[in-house]
Amino acid sequence: MTSSQLAAEFGVTRHAVNNFLRATYGPAEGAQRLLDEQQVAEVRAHFVTVAARRAAAREPRTCVVEGCERPGIGERGWCKTHRERWRRRGALEVGRPGANQLAKTHCPHGHECSPENTLVFPSEPGHRRCFTCRYGRPPEPADSPPAASAD
Ligand SMILES: [Zn+2]
Ligand SMILES: [Zn+2]
Numbered sequence: 162m163t164s165s166q167l168a169a170e171f172g173v174t175r176h177a178v179n180n181f182l183r184a185t186y187g188p189a190e191g192a193q194r195l196l197d198e199q200q201v202a203e204v205r206a207h208f209v210t211v212a213a214r215r216a217a218a219r220e221p222r223t224c225v226v227e228g229c230e231r232p233g234i235g236e237r238g239w240c241k242t243h244r245e246r247w248r249r250r251g252a253l254e255v256g257r258p259g260a261n262q263l264a265k266t267h268c269p270h271g272h273e274c275s276p277e278n279t280l281v282f283p284s285e286p287g288h289r290r291c292f293t294c295r296y297g298r299p300p301e302p303a304d305s306p307p308a309a310s311a312d
Contacts, residue, residue, distance in 0.1 A: 162196045164204075171208040181207055228269030270294055 164178040171178075181204060182194060196204070214236060224233040224240035231240035239247065266274055268291035277300045280290040292300045 162201045163193055164196070167196070167201065167204050167208075170205075171212065173208060173211075178204060178208075228271075268294055272299070 164182060165175045168175040168178045179189075179194070182189070182196075182200070185203065186200065222233050222238060223229065224231050224243055225238040226240070226243050229240055229243060231242060233240055235244065237244070268274060268278075270291065270293070272278055272291050272293040274289065274291070278292045280292050280295060281288065282290070
């Protein structure tokens with residue numbers, strides 16, 4: 162079995178197979194590397210994984226970030242926005258709440274951002290947290306800030 166035969170089997174270039182072989186077993190001794198059974202098995206396992214990953218990347222799906230409804234793309238499954246954010250900041254969180262974050266009406270888990278359900282810690286001014294997510298239950302009336310006096 163040669164790398165060309167294996168390449169044909171998976172529809173990849175001989176170069177790709179040779180690169181994998183070189184990375185795994187070191188440089189070839191002759192011009193044409195002859196593969197033993199174990200090597201053939203490893204090459205197959207590798208390229209089967211690659212093919213599966215490619216197929217998964219082609220399937221339409223939504224962004225893997227919770228609460229994001231935009232279509233996910235690429236191997237990591239992020240949407241364009243989240244991928245860009247990661248590339249620019251190395252983080253998916255927006256550092257400082259922007260207009261779009263303040264305009265959100267629900268937390269990523271779908272709990273309403275009502276005044277009762279929103280927590281702001283003095284150590285993190287400007288950051289709003291979901292009460293229900295933090296405590297695992299919705300806020301009770303006793304937890305709520307005093308209501309504005311009705312007439
Ligand atoms: Zn997203
Ligand atoms: Zn929540």
